[in-house]
Amino acid sequence: MAEVFVVPGPSGVAIRDRLRQLTAGDEEVLRLVGDHLGSLAARDLKTRCAAGLEHDSERWAERKRDLTCESSSRWAGAITKATHDQWSLARRCQLAHIQSLEAGVRTLTHRLSQPIGEQGTKRKPGGYRSEQEWFAKSRRLHVLSGRLEREQADRDAGRVHVVRGGKRLLNTRHNLDAARLTEADWRERWEAERWFLAADGESGKRYGNETIRVTPDGEVSIKLPVPLAYMANTKRGRYVLAAKVAFGHRGSEWADRTEANRAVAYRIHYDVERARWYLTASWQKPVVKTIPLEAARAHGMVGVDTNADHFAAYRLDPHGNPVSDPHRFFYDLSGTAGHRDAQVRHAITRLLHWAKRCGVSAIGIENLDFTTEKTREKHGRRKRFRQLISGMPTGKLRARLVSMAAEQGLAIVAVDPAYTSMWGVQHWRNPLTSTKRKMSSHDAASIAIGRRALGHPIRRRTTPPHDDRSDRRGHRTVQAEPDTRGREETRPRVPGSRTRSVHPDAERTRATRTPRTVRDVRSAQERVQDPLLPTDQER
Incomplete structure (x- = not known):
């Protein structure tokens, strides 16, 4: 059994709000910026995947220099970091796929080695039911073994398979009728998923982000890339959107960070189905110290x-x-x-x-x-x-x-x-x-x-045999602590009546039933004795 532990608290926060009342010019600028930066991100991802396991800090700096001349240093930093995170995620998924293939190969190998019709146990499965099923599973074993060899070779060489925009959406292109989409609708979703409009925060800078800046009153401005600087509507190559945001959830916490110039990362996303633009703000927070x-x-x-x-x-x-x-x-x-x-x-x-x-x-x-x-x-x-x-x-x-x-x-x-x-x-x-x-x-x-x-055992306390119960009746299910002394012993004898109206230490002074035989009368007299009457010895 694994040890019981208290789960650590969250280490980050993400909130989102809709960009309302955007003008046609605002949407055009967002589309152009997202498409331009998305093309740079696709090119950088290709370079990162080609480097494989030989990638180091010098190549990272070289990638960033190549992107800076076509965007800015901060845009280039955000793109290279997102690319590296995407490559790392692909590596983790590749490892999980290899482990799943290895588990399947082990199971098939074991079951194929068992006689046909062999019964399994709780720990290990048995053989297959028929020769036909055995033959089909033997072919599947060869298929999984081939996949495992290819995946292991790719992992050793540092190759990963990544699709910007998502593999599921890419495969939807070949099944537009089943997805109830036209080619134009699919193309719009594909381009929106490949856009890049995300900027990392930086503490000490104005409002915590120099690339996508959001003021405490909700004004959103974007630092345009160098090729699109001519579209700026304010000084220093910035474009101010007509829409304003107002975070309802954790709005006060976000406002405190922006006023203190603490780092806040922003991402602008377009929902094709609803035709809406959204702004997501996120930041890191110290891990909440869990209680003992x-x-x-x-x-x-x-x-x-x-x-x-x-x-x-x-x-x-x-x-x-x-x-x-x-x-x-x-x-x-x-x-x-x-x-x-x-x-x-x-x-x-x-x-x-x-x-x-x-x-x-x-x-x-x-x-x-x-x-x-x-x-x-x-x-x-x-x-x-x-x-x-x-x-x-x-x-x-x-x-x-x-x-x-x-x-x-x-x-x-x-x-x-x-x-x-x-x-x-x-x-x-x-x-x-x-x-x-x-x-x-x-x-x-x-x-x-x-x-x-x-910290208690799941199983209830085992009921002792009928003749070993202290009260000779009923079902003893008293739950005692593991460290309680005498928890497995019989119950102590409590003198007196078992009713709530009489104290347990009080002596019984009357019979509970009327005797029917002479033997019952004698036993009742021996069991119930009036203290005011003289005993046989006193007589």
């Missing part, structure tokens, strides 16, 4: 089980006991990316508000990572399951939850997801199900996640 794990557990925990269509949450006290009823926060991951993101943000907002009302300091969640769980070699014909885990935005969801929880003063505790669903159903589903409470497997898994985040 003991402090996060002090007031209990909210365990959250992430599913394809909802969050299943359950509140637990510091001792690991479920409190109240389960809660579910639904969302819909169908539709466009913007719709999915809005659904996730709305569900997370409701989850955080409920956690604040509960009075807890942290939320326990699984440290999910489906990078090794998507291969069809592992899951075989379970196509719907593969689509299910592929459609869950685990990385984006975790980043969004951490960022939004930090603003609410809540910590996120990540736990190992192993056996949470299995043990949750086994130990918590039936005991908590009643006529007024319906427990699902996801609700039980949220309890298991919360208990693991609190």
Whole structure:
């Protein structure tokens, strides 16, 4: 099992606002600047990919000098940095693809080595069902082995395959009818995605950015490249847009940075579908110091089980006991990316508000990572399951939850997801199900996640045999701390009545039932003795 840890807070902020009331001249300038800088970025990306692993600081400086004469030193710095980040991202994706191919080859090799019809276990899969399936998988093994060799050769040579504008949009060009686009519509989207209108911030400069400057009152101005300097409408080769921005979210924080001349990066983006221009402001912030794990557990925990269509949450006290009823926060991951993101943000907002009302300091969640769980070699014909885990935005969801929880003063505790669903159903589903409470497997898994985040075992205390219970009846499920002495011993004998109306230390002075036989009368007299009557010895 991986160790439980508190997830670090966010290290950056990004806010966006629409550029309204742009004139036709403003849009023409933005298109020309974006197209010119985009061509420079494409050329620089080609140079960076050709350098491969032999690239160093001298070649980086040479690339920047070549771009400066056609733009400016700051534009050239932003382009070279974005190009290097894109090349690094392609390298990481290449490594992930190689690891996925290696996992598929290992699985196929193992299953092909097993006899046909061999049953598998929980740890390792068995053989294939028929000779036809065995033959088809043997051919697929050769295909994956060839792909793996090519990808490994490209990685050793430092070659990456990058498409400015996106590979998905590039392939859409060959399927315009299926995408319901005309060639002109596709061309407009392709050009907009290849534009470059982004500038890094610089502390100490006016309003934190010399290339794309935004004043505290919302005025936006752009430093034009050298070939387009003739289009400037103000001094020093700058163009001031007619539109003004007003950031509603984190607007005060952004204004404090701009007034203090602290670095703020800006990016201008054109949404082709809506025909709107947007300005995105971003800046770095010190990583939020997370609270210690003991402090996060002090007031209990909210365990959250992430599913394809909802969050299943359950509140637990510091001792690991479920409190109240389960809660579910639904969302819909169908539709466009913007719709999915809005659904996730709305569900997370409701989850955080409920956690604040509960009075807890942290939320326990699984440290999910489906990078090794998507291969069809592992899951075989379970196509719907593969689509299910592929459609869950685990990385984006975790980043969004951490960022939004930090603003609410809540910590996120990540736990190992192993056996949470299995043990949750086994130990918590039936005991908590009643006529007024319906427990699902996801609700039980949220309890298991919360208990693991609190440091308690998921499994309930094992009930001893019937004859070894101290009260000789009932179901003993007392939850004791692991360090409690005598936690496995029998219950101590409490004298007196078990009712709430009589103190436990009070002696019983009357029989609980009427004796029916002589033997019962004698036993009752021996068990119940009036202290005012003389005993046999006194007589």
